[in-house]
Amino acid sequence: MSMDPVETFRIEAAELLEQIEQGLLDLTHRLTDKDLIDAVFRSLHTLKGSGSMFGFDALAAFTHHCETAFDRVRKGEVPATSELVSAVLSARDHMRSLVEDEVTDAHLEAGEVLLADLRQAVEAAQGGSVATPAAAVPETEVTVAQAVVAEDAPGATSGWKIWFNLPANAMSNGTNPLALLAELRDLGEATIVADASAVPPLEGLVPTDLHVAWNVTLKTDQPRSAIDDVFIFVMDDMQLRVEPLDSPTDVAVDVAMVEAMTAPEEQIAATVEEVAAPEKTLPEAVSGRKADVAVASAEQKHTKSAESVRVPAERLDELMDRVGELVIAQSRLSQLATASADLHLRSVSEEIERLSGELRDTMMFLRMVPVATLFGRFRRLVHDLARETGKVIELVTEGESTEVDKTVIERLADPLVHLVRNSIDHGLELPTDREKAGKPAAGQIRLSARQAGGEVIIKIIDDGRGIDRDRVRAKAESSGLIEPGQQVSDHDLLQFIFHPGFSTAQKVTNLSGRGVGMDVVKRTIESLRGAIDMTSTAGKGSEISLRIPLTVAxxxxxxxxxxxxxxxxxxxxxxxxxxxxxxxxxxxxxxxxxxxxxxxxxxxxxxxxxxxxxxxxxxxxxxxxxxxxxxxxxxxxxxxxxxxxxxxxxxxxxxxxxxxxxxxxxxxxxxxxxxxxxxxxxxxxxxxxxxxxxx
Structure with a gap:
């Protein structure tokens, strides 16, 4: 049963949105990193194009505005600032709602507000000095860039000569060459000739492979960067040559193209070959070397993509159920074989037991996912809470490669979010208070994971103020959990924090204070057959340990x-x-x-x-x-x-x-x-x- 194309888009859109979020969070620490800026721009561009292709018009329109704003950052017209990055992060959340939910007037109104905030952030950034990206152009391309800098400006040339060749697997991967040609036509008057010189004989033709390249004469006042934007989807995998149309060979090329369009079939290959391979200039030599690298890279990527297959999680769950039933049936067979004197039956039983054990282990391995998929989502949470609370927070993660059953990961997400929020709200102090206490201004939240036998131990550690035991005891006494003056061990005292309705917060905030959550955290952990424990040192911080089984199947x-x-x-x-x-x-x-x-x-x-x-x-x-x-x-x-x-x-x-x-x-x-x-x-x-x- 094939997957709905719209659902496939939603899955891929979720991955693109995750890439955008992680790229933006990295950018908050390296605002001048050109590679990060380019990566975020490419993801926005891909999301816009794919959304338009699958009928998500509201998403495509909204993303277009974000892409336009970020394009100015990419071109160095506007510096990346923390306010601008935060505005794009908020816009990214709106994009997710446009992907997941049915679009309403409320969505459109919210989008207008976010775009207004984005424009304001761009204008504020433009008011400052324009940052020069730290990642400079490679030294081998500096001369080429200098040579065409004047030609890249609008109006500096009457047009461009373009030759491009997509990888053989382009169409099978969803790239439509006709859409690229249509985008080039949108830039100006275009004469397009197909280069069929690489088409193999019929007996060697693979129908799903692309063998055609294209020569395009484009008359336009648009800069070179506009052409690059057309191919931004596939830039890493293709061969592309672009020259100004004002070169001495213009007339000859145009005549050759027109003649090629009307020439007999046997002359087309020779004519196109002559047009597509003039004497190389320096820019062509550099782009040729880049194209060779791009082809090698494309082949590697194609090989890697062939090594993995996207499988819906529901199918893994169904397969796990079948494996479970097989294990039960094998157990029954083993019991019957043990009671029987038939040696052949015992032999078959032992063989099936071995195979079912291997199948079970393989199935368990397929369901395992690294904790990094869980820890990664906290970067955004910490970023948002730092802006909301005015605290400086450093997130440190350890043991991200530790693997846990995907079901465990899914059920751990909400409890961990609550524990991290609590550590930030109750534990970490404001920068001024930390400096008075002789601590660094930045508070630290540490998430660590390690495997111990059949369990994984996840710890949430902060270096904040620690837990006020007197306040916990006073709250426990006022709630009737203990008698005044009753002797209670430190472990049991801290466990009161997980009691329903228990909160020591002096005021209710957006983060905590209502006494709900910690009891739900404990119930969730225990429902996973796990355990939760807490230790705390006054003035130095707290540590919460979760012991979770690797699998629940x-x-x-x-x-x-x-x-x-x-x-x-x-x-x-x-x-x-x-x-x-x-x-x-x-x-x-x-x-x-x-x-x-x-x-x-x-x-x-x-x-x-x-x-x-x-x-x-x-x-x-x-x-x-x-x-x-x-x-x-x-x-x-x-x-x-x-x-x-x-x-x-x-x-x-x-x-x-x-x-x-x-x-x-x-x-x-x-x-x-x-x-x-x-x-x-x-x-x-x-x-x-x-x-x-x-x-």
């Missing part, structure tokens, strides 16, 4: 039995397994601690937690699990073994049962519940605290 689990029920413990959280005899179980009643390498570890009797009503097995086992530095033991009756666990979400009826994070289907068709490790560890630590307090 298929995991390796440890299958255990408690009473008559079977349960799955995520294998990534399992540290070790110990035996607990019936005598030791009776001896530890009331203590619920085991000594593990000279350290006391609390443990929970799952038989009691689940109220199975069964007697314990003679040789119980303790499965020691951990989340970070916290450890707890789980007493089970039997360890059955490893199990490839396809995670199924709980029904709405059981969604609030905190002990379990999901369910899976076993080989015999029965259901096993997956234990929520974070919740069990928290329960064990709470029980430990109660026992210590009682002791």
């Amino acid at each position: 298929i995991i390796d689990g440890l299958l255990v039995r408690v009473g008559d029920g079977r349960y799955v413990i995520p294998l990534a959280a399992v540290e070790e397994c110990l035996e607990l005899s019936l005598e030791e179980d009776l001896r530890s009643r009331g203590r619920s601690f085991i000594s593990l390498r000279d350290k006391l570890v609390p443990f929970l009797r799952l038989r009691e937690q689940f109220e199975t009503g069964t007697k314990p097995d003679p040789h119980q086992k303790i499965v020691v699990i951990s989340t970070g530095s916290e450890r707890v033991g789980l007493v089970v009756d039997q360890i059955i073994g490893d199990h490839q666990t396809v995670i199924k979400s709980m029904s709405k009826l059981h969604a609030n049962v905190a002990t379990f994070s999901g369910a899976t289907i076993l080989g015999d068709g029965t259901v096993a519940l997956i234990l929520d490790v974070a919740h069990l560890v928290a329960a064990g630590q709470q029980k430990e605290a109660q026992l210590r307090a009682a002791g």
Whole structure:
């Protein structure tokens, strides 16, 4: 089933808008970087052209005005300023709404306001000195540029001689040569002759490849830059030669072109070849070398594009579901083979188990995306918040290559946005306050990610004022969460911040203060079977750590039995397994601690937690699990073994049962519940605290 062309455009437009945003954010730090300016201009030009092609007329019209303003920056007529960049960033957000939403009168009115702001920013920038782009023209082209500088001005020449050749894959990639020729006609009177000298014999002809080049005689007072703008879409991939029309060969060329248009077919190749290959001037020699490089670059790009395929995310999700069903079926086959004496059946079962395992690993790899896709969106957020709050903010990212399941990335986006906003609003001080405290004027927000076993650890660190524990305690007491004077550990005190409706902000702002958000953050993280922790040092800053599983689809689990029920413990959280005899179980009643390498570890009797009503097995086992530095033991009756666990979400009826994070289907068709490790560890630590307090 083919994808709707409009939806394809929307996907490509989203990528272009992302490139525009990242380019503009880079430009805020390097306002004179010509390469960045050119890249943003090209993206705007591409978006305008593609929008017009697919019927997004409002988008094309609005983007045209932004492109025109940015073209003045590109040509050095107006310097790039932070205000101008911010105006284009706001315009970029409007472009996104024109792509995603149905265009209304409100959209058009908002666009007019943004264009007015953009014009004002351009006029303000023009009032200052014109910045000279830092990225100068390469030394090999300086002489050429100087030679044609007078000719580049409007009216300096009566026209241009143009020869261009697009790459062979141009049309298959969506480039329409006729549209380029139409744009050249819009610049003035154009005589166009096709150069068919490179067309191969019929037996060697590839119908989808482009073999024709074009000679154009253009009579116009437009400058050379206007011609470059026509080919800006494909400039990197094509061959282009442009000469002033006033050269001595003008008449001969024009006559040759006219004769070529009426000549017999066998004479066309020779005539065009003669026209297209006059004695080379210096500009042609340079452009020829550039064309060779461009062709090589085009071939490399074509090779790279052939190595990747765009696949809708929904298809990956469907494929993941099929792989999950295959894993369940393989588990059933393995169980039947184990109970059978047929060696051939066992052999086939083992082979299918191996193949399904490899398919599962490959599928998991396909779903993995780097954290950079998540961290990248915070550059814009920090930029906007810095302007809104008046704070100077430096964003530092680490471990961007760490990969996580795409579903996890999608569900982490909103919680991370809230945490970063909170760190900026509550944590970072104003520049004057930071300087009084002996800190740099610029506050720092650090986002880091690293993989640890089957988890990824994401940290949000700021170097701000830290958390005022007295204010947190006062708020907790006034909310009735603790009694006045009650002893509370530092960890538990900071956890109150994640309680619903809890806020220590003295006033409500656009960023925070209403007491909503942090509890939603915690629920979202826990719904991913993750955990959230916070540490803070007064005057030095705060650190929030998120521990998230790499995937939420298929995991390796440890299958255990408690009473008559079977349960799955995520294998990534399992540290070790110990035996607990019936005598030791009776001896530890009331203590619920085991000594593990000279350290006391609390443990929970799952038989009691689940109220199975069964007697314990003679040789119980303790499965020691951990989340970070916290450890707890789980007493089970039997360890059955490893199990490839396809995670199924709980029904709405059981969604609030905190002990379990999901369910899976076993080989015999029965259901096993997956234990929520974070919740069990928290329960064990709470029980430990109660026992210590009682002791």
